Every structure is written in structure tokens, then in C-alpha cells.
Amino acid sequence: MASELNLKAIDLGQTASTSDVIYDALRDAIIRGEMQEGETIRQESVAKLFNVSRIPVREALKRLEAQGLVTSVRYKGVVVSSISPREIEEIFEFRVLVESKLIEYAVESMTEQSLELAKSYCDAFAKETNPEKWGDLNRLFHSALYQDSGRPYYLEVIRGTNDRVERYVRAQLDLTEGMTRARRDHEIILDACFKRDVRRAADLTADHIHSAGQALIRFLQDRSR
Amino acid sequence: MASELNLKAIDLGQTASTSDVIYDALRDAIIRGEMQEGETIRQESVAKLFNVSRIPVREALKRLEAQGLVTSVRYKGVVVSSISPREIEEIFEFRVLVESKLIEYAVESMTEQSLELAKSYCDAFAKETNPEKWGDLNRLFHSALYQDSGRPYYLEVIRGTNDRVERYVRAQLDLTEGMTRARRDHEIILDACFKRDVRRAADLTADHIHSAGQALIRFLQDRSR
DNA sequence: ATATGTCATATTGGATCCAATATACTATAA
DNA sequence: TTATAGTATATTGGATCCAATATGACATAT
Known part of the structure; x- marks a missing residue:
């Protein structure tokens, strides 16, 4: 059906996963300075903010860590990286x-x-x-x-x-x-x-x-x- | 107790999470060329290899993706990045x-x-x-x-x-x-x-x-x- | 024979639950 | 008073389960 084809074409643009959205939002908040350096980011609070579980939050945090924007300590949490x-x-x-x-x-x-x-x-x-x-x-x-x-x-x-x-x-x-x-x-x-x-x-x-x-x-x- | 203190002291060195171990192993396999470029990495097969669930595997893959070593397509999977x-x-x-x-x-x-x-x-x-x-x-x-x-x-x-x-x-x-x-x-x-x-x-x-x-x-x- | 539609299977993405650890608080002994 | 042991709570790490999507096989119509 034509209408379905149309929808599918639009869907091609929607490739962003929940983890992508959260990554973008956190990155933005960090580079804009809306989060202070040294501030700890709680998985649960971010999850609540987006009405999702902690899983996509954790994946987003791993990406931020790989980029050096946050620093993570096992069983303690991640903090916004500080820089000398x-x-x-x-x-x-x-x-x-x-x-x-x-x-x-x-x-x-x-x-x-x-x-x-x-x-x-x-x-x-x-x-x-x-x-x-x-x-x-x-x-x-x-x-x-x-x-x-x-x-x-x-x-x-x-x-x-x-x-x-x-x-x-x-x-x-x-x-x-x-x-x-x-x-x-x-x-x-x-x-x-x-x-x-x-x-x-x-x-x-x-x-x-x-x-x-x-x-x-x-x-x-x-x-x- | 002395023995427990000892153990704890040793544990301080053990800061590597499962996801860290898997990240290191995959990174190593990729940069050594043991995995061909374009080869897809199945979460389940990696998980089985390490006797763990897919969760730490997914986190490791997110880090590899952030580094550009793998490329991920939603609902399809990740492949070892190819490079022109x-x-x-x-x-x-x-x-x-x-x-x-x-x-x-x-x-x-x-x-x-x-x-x-x-x-x-x-x-x-x-x-x-x-x-x-x-x-x-x-x-x-x-x-x-x-x-x-x-x-x-x-x-x-x-x-x-x-x-x-x-x-x-x-x-x-x-x-x-x-x-x-x-x-x-x-x-x-x-x-x-x-x-x-x-x-x-x-x-x-x-x-x-x-x-x-x-x-x-x-x-x-x-x-x- | 080819194209299209339907269904079964595999795989990923996300939610929920449990385990491991850290932290803060309290109680107790010196 | 201070140090230490123990306990309760919060938080992260990981496992298991369910949902969404892709892929391939098969059937059917032209």
C-alpha cells in the first residue's frame, strides 16, 4: 500500500536508539557546562528523566567514557571529567x-x-x-x-x-x-x-x-x- | 582479620569489569587483524565465549563504536569497521x-x-x-x-x-x-x-x-x- | 519463472530482577 | 572521646526476560 511505503521511507530517518538520544543529551549538557566537573551522574536519575531503564543510560555513559567526557569508577559511579x-x-x-x-x-x-x-x-x-x-x-x-x-x-x-x-x-x-x-x-x-x-x-x-x-x-x- | 585485609588489598588492583575484559579482547582481536573487516560480531557468540550475558558485551561494543573500530546498525548488528x-x-x-x-x-x-x-x-x-x-x-x-x-x-x-x-x-x-x-x-x-x-x-x-x-x-x- | 505476501526464526534493544560493592550510620569497647 | 565492628541503605554490575525488528523460507498469484 502506498501509505505504508510512505511510512517506511520516513522511518529510515529514525535510526536513533534510546541510548543515542541519551548520549546526545548528556554530551550536550557536559560541553555546555550545565553539569559541573566532578559532578557525579547517577544512572537512576538519568533513567527517570527519560522514562527509561538504566540499560540505555549505561550504554550512553560507556560512550562518554570512551570519549573522555566522564570518568567511571567501578561500583561507585561516573563523574564529569575534570581537567587540569x-x-x-x-x-x-x-x-x-x-x-x-x-x-x-x-x-x-x-x-x-x-x-x-x-x-x-x-x-x-x-x-x-x-x-x-x-x-x-x-x-x-x-x-x-x-x-x-x-x-x-x-x-x-x-x-x-x-x-x-x-x-x-x-x-x-x-x-x-x-x-x-x-x-x-x-x-x-x-x-x-x-x-x-x-x-x-x-x-x-x-x-x-x-x-x-x-x-x-x-x-x-x-x-x- | 589480616587475611581479609590482604585480600582487599589485592582486590584494589582488580578494577577491571567484565565489560573491560571483553573490550580489551575484542579490541585486540580487531587491531591484530584476527577479525576481518566487515565481519559481523554477534552479541550472543561473544557472550558465550566469555560465559557471560550480553549486557557487558553490549557495553564493550558501544566503547568500540565510540572509538570507530566497529560500526553498528540498529537491529542488525555491529561489524568490524572497514576503511578505504x-x-x-x-x-x-x-x-x-x-x-x-x-x-x-x-x-x-x-x-x-x-x-x-x-x-x-x-x-x-x-x-x-x-x-x-x-x-x-x-x-x-x-x-x-x-x-x-x-x-x-x-x-x-x-x-x-x-x-x-x-x-x-x-x-x-x-x-x-x-x-x-x-x-x-x-x-x-x-x-x-x-x-x-x-x-x-x-x-x-x-x-x-x-x-x-x-x-x-x-x-x-x-x-x- | 518471477514477484509478492505471509510466516518462522534469529538478533538486537530495552525492562526488570538479582548480586556485588560502597557508604553512611549506629553501637560498643578501650 | 575515639576507633572499630557491624548493619542498613544506596548504587552499580550483570543475568534473565520480553519487545521490536530484520532476515530468510515458503506459498501463491500472475
Whole structure:
């Protein structure tokens, strides 16, 4: 019957299991900083929240653990991973290495479409007044820039890397200097991309990430005193 | 009681859950190439193998999926991930970028102990006649070299990266030219490390990985014709 | 012979139950 | 008062059961 065929076609899109949904929700809450680092995640409370059993929750937690977003201790529970200033510094150093390379590859083959998309995120980022959304737009902008690199593995790695420090990036953007600097950086990076200046785009990206990292480290040091 | 205290002290070391054991075993089988890519992994058969229920098996599979070693389709099952020559090429390119950087950091602060350890693996690798063990010793050698880099995150990423292509590295070593070239490369890299020649160690490492990747690509192309 | 529909079987996804362990609280002895 | 043993409770880890879906065999119509 035609109607059944129609339904089946729609169903093809619905490939997300309960464990997938829970994984996405927890990941989102963690990288947005809605859950504090060190906070323990109880299987039962998550299960109740989604009206499911603990089984899909546990599977989601295993995935988060494999990604390093939570840390699990047998018979005690999982906690949102905490991360030392030293590790943050290392991760930003890693980002400089990989993302500046990524943008090199990307600029060479960037389509007009991606450029325009990046520009729209860049503009929205600059105009946005709600700090909650700065992180989203920041991430979308960078993601759009790297999209045409033709390097899916790099992208996969960088996604995991950014997940680890996303909460701190957001905190850093909330500093007044953080946001003003990011706005300016994004505009000149985008300009270099439009001009197909590979070297400049890579160098600016390296500076952009490096300086954000340094500002973040300073911020964390100040706060701990 | 003393005896119970003793037992408890020993138990502290036993932090591995059933799911951990199964994860390790499956990961090992996959990276060694004992399971063919595309081969489906049945939960029940793994469970029977370890005399456990499917629950810990499923959790182990979720972790392998998060790492990209298996691919899962809802209600159908998981299969050992296959990887295209293009992706292999990309991953070797990524390894060149990250591992040459890693060895730079490592050489600067490498202890005598790590140098000697690397040397022992290098020697054992050169003398080993059993192809089964080449892969292990190759990995141990590189791992020893990077150990003192003081970059745990880089190491974590590279571990995941190498897991993805390990089966192919082993296949490549099995080629006569693969093993002879690797032997020679290892010795000159180690020599540069002993001499604290950072630049040379990094360049040689880049060449080593790059050439292995190229040889592998050629091998795969030949085989597919 | 081919295509389509129906049913039986296998397999995965999720829920519920039980076991193992940790933690907090209480009682007791020194 | 403090330290220790014991007990109750909470929580995780694993086993078993049921539901949802896929796959393949078989029958039937064209």
C-alpha cells in the first residue's frame, strides 16, 4: 500500500536508539557546562528523566567514557571529567597544530557556499547578544571553515578535542576581552579565506587558538587565587 | 582479620569489569587483524565465549563504536569497521603531523631509561623472526619513544589513531621490504634520539611513517587488481 | 519463472530482577 | 572521646526476560 511505503521511507530517518538520544543529551549538557566537573551522574536519575531503564543510560555513559567526557569508577559511579590547567594548555597546543593544518587543506578547496555559510555564522556571532549562543555560533563558524578540507578523520579527532575543552572556551568567550578578540579574529580569518591566502589563514587560526588558550589559562589562574 | 585485609588489598588492583575484559579482547582481536573487516560480531557468540550475558558485551561494543573500530546498525548488528585506501592515506598523513611533533617534545626530555627501553624494543624487533610479534614490538618501540613527551592527550589521540590502522601496519610489515625498511628506520631514529638531535628525529619519524603509508597504499592497490 | 505476501526464526534493544560493592550510620569497647 | 565492628541503605554490575525488528523460507498469484 502506498501509505505504508510512505511510512517506511520516513522511518529510515529514525535510526536513533534510546541510548543515542541519551548520549546526545548528556554530551550536550557536559560541553555546555550545565553539569559541573566532578559532578557525579547517577544512572537512576538519568533513567527517570527519560522514562527509561538504566540499560540505555549505561550504554550512553560507556560512550562518554570512551570519549573522555566522564570518568567511571567501578561500583561507585561516573563523574564529569575534570581537567587540569596543564591539560587544557596541552589541548589548546594540539588544536593549534591540527586546526591550522586543517584550514590549510580547507582554504584550497573551499566552495563559495561554505564561505558564505562561514560568513553568515561570523556575522551572527558578532551580532549575537545572548552569551548562551556564543559558543554554538563560534563552533559553527570554525566547523564551516574546516568543512571542505576533505579530511574526515581530522574532523572527527578535532570534534572530540573541542568537546573536551568546550566548556572552557565558552567561559573564556564570556570575558569581555574574550568576545571582542574572537569577533575580530574571526573576521580577519574569514577575510584570508575569501582571498584564498592559505598561509595567512593558517597563521591567523594558530594565533587565534593560541591566544584564546593563553587568555583562558590566565583566567583560570586568576580565579584560583 | 589480616587475611581479609590482604585480600582487599589485592582486590584494589582488580578494577577491571567484565565489560573491560571483553573490550580489551575484542579490541585486540580487531587491531591484530584476527577479525576481518566487515565481519559481523554477534552479541550472543561473544557472550558465550566469555560465559557471560550480553549486557557487558553490549557495553564493550558501544566503547568500540565510540572509538570507530566497529560500526553498528540498529537491529542488525555491529561489524568490524572497514576503511578505504583514501582514509588510510589520511590517517597516515595525520600520524606524520602528530607523531613527528610528539617525538620533538619527547627527545628534549627523554630519560636514559626510556632510551634504553626503546633500544631494547628496537633490538628485539630487528631480531624477531615471528611475524606475529613484529606488530607488537613495532608499537612498543614507538610508544617508548613518545613516552617522555609530557603530552598525555597527544598520546591518547595517537593510540586511537594507531588502533584504526594497526591491522594494515602489520600487513605492511609482513612484506619483506616493509620489515627491512622498518628495521633500518628504527635504528637511525633511535640514533638521533641518543644524540638528542630533535630536528633529525622528527624528520626521520615523518619519513618513516610517510614511507610506510605509501608502501601500504601501493600494496593495497596491487592486491585489488 | 518471477514477484509478492505471509510466516518462522534469529538478533538486537530495552525492562526488570538479582548480586556485588560502597557508604553512611549506629553501637560498643578501650 | 575515639576507633572499630557491624548493619542498613544506596548504587552499580550483570543475568534473565520480553519487545521490536530484520532476515530468510515458503506459498501463491500472475
